[in-house]
Amino acid sequence: MKILVCISHVPDTTSKINFTEENTKFDSNGVQFVINPNDEFGLTRAMWFKEKQGAEVTVVNVGTSETEPTLRKALAIGADGAIRINTPATNSFSVAKQLANVAKDGAYDLIIAGRESIDYNGGMVPGMLAALIDANFVNNCINLDVEGSDAKATREIDGGKETVSTTLPLVIGGQKGLVEESDLRIPNMRGIMMARKKPLTVVEANETSKETTSISFEKPTPKGAVKLVASDNIDELVNLLHNEAKVI
Amino acid sequence: MKPDLFEAPDYYNLDELLTDEHKLVRDAAREWVKREVSPIIEEYAQKAEFPTQIINGLAEIGAFGPYIPMEYGGAGLDQISYGLIMQEIERGDSGVRSTASVQSSLVMYPIWKYGNEEQRQKYLPKLASGEWIGCFGLTEPDHGSNPGGMVTNFKDKGDHYLLNGAKMWISNAPFAQVAIVWAKDETGRIHGLIVERGMEGFTTPETHNKWSLRASATGELIFDNVKVPKENLLPNKSGLGAPLGCLDSARYGIAWGAIGAAMDCYDTALRYSKERMQFGKPIGQFQLQQKKLAEMITEITKAQLLTWRLGVLRNHGKATSAQISMAKRNNVDMAINIAREARQMLGGMGITGEYSIMRHSMNLESVITYEGTHDIHLLITGLDITGLNAFK
Numbered sequence: 025m026k027i028l029v030c031i032s033h034v035p036d037t038t039s040k041i042n043f044t045e046e047n048t049k050f051d052s053n054g055v056q057f058v059i060n061p062n063d064e065f066g067l068t069r070a071m072w073f074k075e076k077q078g079a080e081v082t083v084v085n086v087g088t089s090e091t092e093p094t095l096r097k098a099l100a101i102g103a104d105g106a107i108r109i110n111t112p113a114t115n116s117f118s119v120a121k122q123l124a125n126v127a128k129d130g131a132y133d134l135i136i137a138g139r140e141s142i143d144y145n146g147g148m149v150p151g152m153l154a155a156l157i158d159a160n161f162v163n164n165c166i167n168l169d170v171e172g173s174d175a176k177a178t179r180e181i182d183g184g185k186e187t188v189s190t191t192l193p194l195v196i197g198g199q200k201g202l203v204e205e206s207d208l209r210i211p212n213m214r215g216i217m218m219a220r221k222k223p224l225t226v227v228e229a230n231e232t233s234k235e236t237t238s239i240s241f242e243k244p245t246p247k248g249a250v251k252l253v254a255s256d257n258i259d260e261l262v263n264l265l266h267n268e269a270k271v272i
Numbered sequence: 273m274k275p276d277l278f279e280a281p282d283y284y285n286l287d288e289l290l291t292d293e294h295k296l297v298r299d300a301a302r303e304w305v306k307r308e309v310s311p312i313i314e315e316y317a318q319k320a321e322f323p324t325q326i327i328n329g330l331a332e333i334g335a336f337g338p339y340i341p342m343e344y345g346g347a348g349l350d351q352i353s354y355g356l357i358m359q360e361i362e363r364g365d366s367g368v369r370s371t372a373s374v375q376s377s378l379v380m381y382p383i384w385k386y387g388n389e390e391q392r393q394k395y396l397p398k399l400a401s402g403e404w405i406g407c408f409g410l411t412e413p414d415h416g417s418n419p420g421g422m423v424t425n426f427k428d429k430g431d432h433y434l435l436n437g438a439k440m441w442i443s444n445a446p447f448a449q450v451a452i453v454w455a456k457d458e459t460g461r462i463h464g465l466i467v468e469r470g471m472e473g474f475t476t477p478e479t480h481n482k483w484s485l486r487a488s489a490t491g492e493l494i495f496d497n498v499k500v501p502k503e504n505l506l507p508n509k510s511g512l513g514a515p516l517g518c519l520d521s522a523r524y525g526i527a528w529g530a531i532g533a534a535m536d537c538y539d540t541a542l543r544y545s546k547e548r549m550q551f552g553k554p555i556g557q558f559q560l561q562q563k564k565l566a567e568m569i570t571e572i573t574k575a576q577l578l579t580w581r582l583g584v585l586r587n588h589g590k591a592t593s594a595q596i597s598m599a600k601r602n603n604v605d606m607a608i609n610i611a612r613e614a615r616q617m618l619g620g621m622g623i624t625g626e627y628s629i630m631r632h633s634m635n636l637e638s639v640i641t642y643e644g645t646h647d648i649h650l651l652i653t654g655l656d657i658t659g660l661n662a663f664k
Contacts, residue, residue: 054285097296210300210303210332210333211300213332216293217342217347
């Protein structure tokens with residue numbers, strides 16, 4: 025089985041988010057970047073397929089050379105090879121199109137993407153990618169088993185879970201549940217040394233048209249002070265909600 | 273203990289001086305410490321026990337001989353990578369870092385540098401994987417800062433050496449399978465011998481009741497007519513310079529490690545200063561607290577630069593013993609002062625096991641003494657710049 029894991033290079037969750045150039049660009053100064061957590065769950069599940077079922081795992085990223093340390097980490101964790109599509113990841117559709125080219129060229133059986141990246145939270149790439157390469161698609165995937173060309177996937181739905189059967193080629197939008205946080209792997213020294221010799225192929229983007237362009241960014245307004253109302257003072261609570269918060 | 277929320281300070285963007293591989297190695301060690309060391313270390317320090325279950329993990333992240341060539345089971349990394357691993361481990365605990373330092377610099381390093389090929393093949397892979405843990409015997413009850421005065425000795429008995437004497441303050445001694453022991457031959461010249469657990473007359477009683485490095489096992493090495501096979505002598509270097517070469521490597525690692533302990537204390541105090549309210553505002557808003565924090569980050573930044581430069585020199589084989597002494601002395605002193613100031617900022621909470629500061633503070637009392645005391649390193653610098661020896 026050939027697996028392609030799509031990896032987004034995203035700011036660590038503890039990063040302080042700021043914008044530059046009059047709020048038109050993300051300020052990456054001093055920001056630590058990590059593998060998108062939803063992708064990391066997928067990568068870890070891919071490692072399981074590699075170790076238990078002999079799968080071959082390639083990781084792919086759409087981004088500039090700044091994203092290579094993230095791909096190297098994926099190689100150190102155990103991926104067999106990495107591909108970087110050399111263009112900034114600007115919007116979901118262009119990223120999906122770039123990924124589709126690599127996916128078609130490599131004839132992958134299973135493509136694991138995170139259900140959304142934690143930077144812009146678009147959540148559209150996996151579905152668009154599946155449509156572009158005409159593959160089956162399971163989103164919000166929390167468990168996946170593959171036998172031959174048959175797959176059984178469990179996805180999160182409102183208030184519960186749904187288990188579906190499908191066939192390869194398949195794209196999943198993965199998340200926590202594919203593996204648990206305690207299963208996530210820290211690259212070991214042997215892995216880091218082996219990653220030196222693994223291929224990290226850079227391919228040029230063959231189409232860079234943008235369907236959408238960001239105009240500006242805004243941070244949420246800071247939360248105001250909290251007013252505490254005694255539990256027996258319902259009149260005051262109603263008064264505040266009505267006259268001050270104006271929500272009732 | 274509180275969850276480990278550590279965020280590493282990098283005030284001068286010094287990450288830009290590191291390669292991607294350095295950062296990968298460091299971040300892996302950092303993640304491992306958060307996951308495997310931070311949750312358990314307080315408990316082990318309190319009960320004065322080394323957490324043996326982390327030995328495999330230490331080996332996995334490359335804490336045992338990362339600069340040893342891959343053919344001997346090492347990772348073949350450079351000196352900056354070694355330093356960064358030590359920094360991250362000591363961010364967790366100086367005692368755990370001590371175990372890694374001893375294994376790497378005081379056991380694997382002399383076997384690699386002063387041993388023959390057979391010794392390297394026999395010992396290094398097992399030490400790199402953590403299957404065997406080693407210790408290093410130089411200090412004696414009556415010879416600490418003056419190791420050349422040692423009385424431990426061995427006599428040539430034809431088909432073996434007969435070793436007698438005692439070593440003290442030996443990290444890892446209680447459970448080590450292998451000891452690198454420095455002893456004088458019949459002419460008074462110092463040689464290294466590889467002594468293995470199980471050799472008759474060799475015992476390793478544990479040192480109890482320490483108030484420092486409580487999560488690290490310390491003991492004595494006692495040699496009572498121990499027959500050591502002749503092939504266990506390290507053949508390629510003798511004299512006091514041999515053990516001092518090992519100490520250069522270990523002290524270099526300590527210079528990095530101390531930064532880790534300091535960063536953890538600073539980060540804890542900074543976070544606490546923004547959360548702890550007194551007189552209606554966070555204590556971080558008071559000038560005296562800001563002075564402490566500002567001085568801490570200044571000293572950490574200076575130490576980071578000093579140590580990074582030392583790493584570059586060491587990568588080129590150009591770092592002198594005196595330069596290493598300066599960094600070890602400066603950084604440990606910097607860390608112990610930051611630990612004390614940070615402890616004050618946390619008030620009463622600072623003395624509890626809820627936070628790591630008091631443990632770091634107590635650990636650093638050992639670190640400022642072992643591997644050359646604070647004063648001895650000063651005299652090494654003094655000797656280096658004046659050419660005048662204040663030891664004798």
